[in-house]
Amino acid sequence: MRDMNKVYENRLLSQWEKLFPRHPDQIGAFQETDAELLPLDENRVLAITVDTVAEEISAGLYKDARTAGRTAALSSLSDLAAVGAEPLGLLFATTIPQDNFVMIQSRLAEGINEALKAAGVAVLGGDTNEGTALEVTCVAVGLVPSEKVISRVGAQPGDLVFVSGPIGLGGALAAALLLKIDSFTESDYRPQPRLREGQIIRRHANCCMDTSDGLISTIDQLSRLNSVRFQLETTFDDLLHPAAQRLRSQADLLSFVFAASYHGEFELVFTLPPGAEREFMAEANSVNW
Numbered sequence: 001m002r003d004m005n006k007v008y009e010n011r012l013l014s015q016w017e018k019l020f021p022r023h024p025d026q027i028g029a030f031q032e033t034d035a036e037l038l039p040l041d042e043n044r045v046l047a048i049t050v051d052t053v054a055e056e057i058s059a060g061l062y063k064d065a066r067t068a069g070r071t072a073a074l075s076s077l078s079d080l081a082a083v084g085a086e087p088l089g090l091l092f093a094t095t096i097p098q099d100n101f102v103m104i105q106s107r108l109a110e111g112i113n114e115a116l117k118a119a120g121v122a123v124l125g126g127d128t129n130e131g132t133a134l135e136v137t138c139v140a141v142g143l144v145p146s147e148k149v150i151s152r153v154g155a156q157p158g159d160l161v162f163v164s165g166p167i168g169l170g171g172a173l174a175a176a177l178l179l180k181i182d183s184f185t186e187s188d189y190r191p192q193p194r195l196r197e198g199q200i201i202r203r204h205a206n207c208c209m210d211t212s213d214g215l216i217s218t219i220d221q222l223s224r225l226n227s228v229r230f231q232l233e234t235t236f237d238d239l240l241h242p243a244a245q246r247l248r249s250q251a252d253l254l255s256f257v258f259a260a261s262y263h264g265e266f267e268l269v270f271t272l273p274p275g276a277e278r279e280f281m282a283e284a285n286s287v288n289w
Contacts, residue, residue: 032225033151034082034210037144045144047085051075052137061177061263065104067186068136069111074193075212076140077119078266081194082210084150084202085142089124090116092138095131104134112138119193144202154206155226159271162205164197164289167215168244171261175251184247191266197289201270204280208270215239216260218269241265 022030027037027045035049053062053072062068073090080087092112096104105128116122124141169189176184194210201208207226211218219230236255240248244258272280 027149028151028153031221032153034079034208035085035140035142037083037149037151039146040143041146043146045146045149047080047083047142047144048139049076049079050137050139051079052135054133054135056263057134061174062186064111064186065107065134066111066114067189068134069108070115070190071111072136072138073112073115073140074191074266076138077115077121077193077195078191078210078212078268080140080142081198081266082152082208082268083142083144084148084198084200084208085144085195086199087119087121087140087142087195089122090138090140091124091126092136093127093129094137095129095133095135097132097134098130101130108134108136112136115193119195148202150202150205150208152207152209152222152225155222155228155271156206156273157228159206159228159273160277161219161230161232161269161271163211163215163239164194164201164268164270165192166239166241166244167211167265167267168240168248168255168258168261169265170214170263171258172241172244172247174261174263175247175253175257179251181247181251183250184243188243194266194268196287197284198268200280200283200287200289201268204276204283205270205272208268211264211267211269214259214261214264215267215269216256217262217264222269222271 025039035047038046040046053068056062057068169191172184173189209218209222223230236259240255240258248255
């Protein structure tokens with residue numbers, strides 16, 4: 001079951017594993033954590049991650065630099081959330097076309113700032129280049145208390161499976177573009193950083209992973225890594241974001257399409273041992289999650 005290379009993207013990533021040595025103190029094996037984890041001292045673990053938005057731009061999924069900036073920042077922040085990290089800040093590097101440089105820069109900054117404001121995080125620095133096409137890379141850095149570290153590995157038979165919020169926004173944007181439906185636009189695609197939720201999850205859950213590649217892909221990865229089967233006892237209709245549900249009805253698509261879309265929405269999928277559910281729910285309710 002743990003044959004990760006049956007997934008195409010994993011085969012591409014595994015080539016890098018062969019080309020670089022891994023730090024001897026790094027926590028978790030390759031593909032086992034959303035953010036890379038490295039102990040700093042007996043009390044703190046460094047969480048660091050990097051994500052680039054380029055394919056979505058070249059494919060025409062993001063036409064507005066604001067969307068590209070917001071999503072690039074959110075991608076990295078979501079990786080921190082999946083390991084329950086407390087964020088320290090964000091670094092970014094961007095390549096901006098010479099034509100309309102100032103306008104694109106302004107829209108890019110608006111998008112990055114939207115994600116940072118929602119997360120309560122600041123930009124620590126960055127790098128800017130000129131080129132033929134827009135690309136955005138973000139590095140997010142945070143800290144995790146060493147007393148309780150969470151990764152993608154740890155799910156046990158009998159665990160309860162949760163997702164941090166409604167799914168389908170990523171699939172809705174892709175469907176609207178492909179089917180030329182103008183009732184859902186880039187401005188409607190606004191996933192939220194789940195950093196606060198991730199810190200609660202870390203204290204109670206057995207494993208966690210974000211849905212940046214969609215719900216079904218996330219469950220598939222967790223199933224492979226943990227050699228367990230996931231049984232969904234709810235309907236995909238019940239899991240969809242209201243905006244995705246409206247588009248689904250308009251386009252007459254199955255709800256599964258939005259769950260299976262490879263363009264995700266940065267929610268967190270995690271498992272809890274049954275005995276931890278009451279304490280977890282109490283803490284979640286205390287912050288109105």
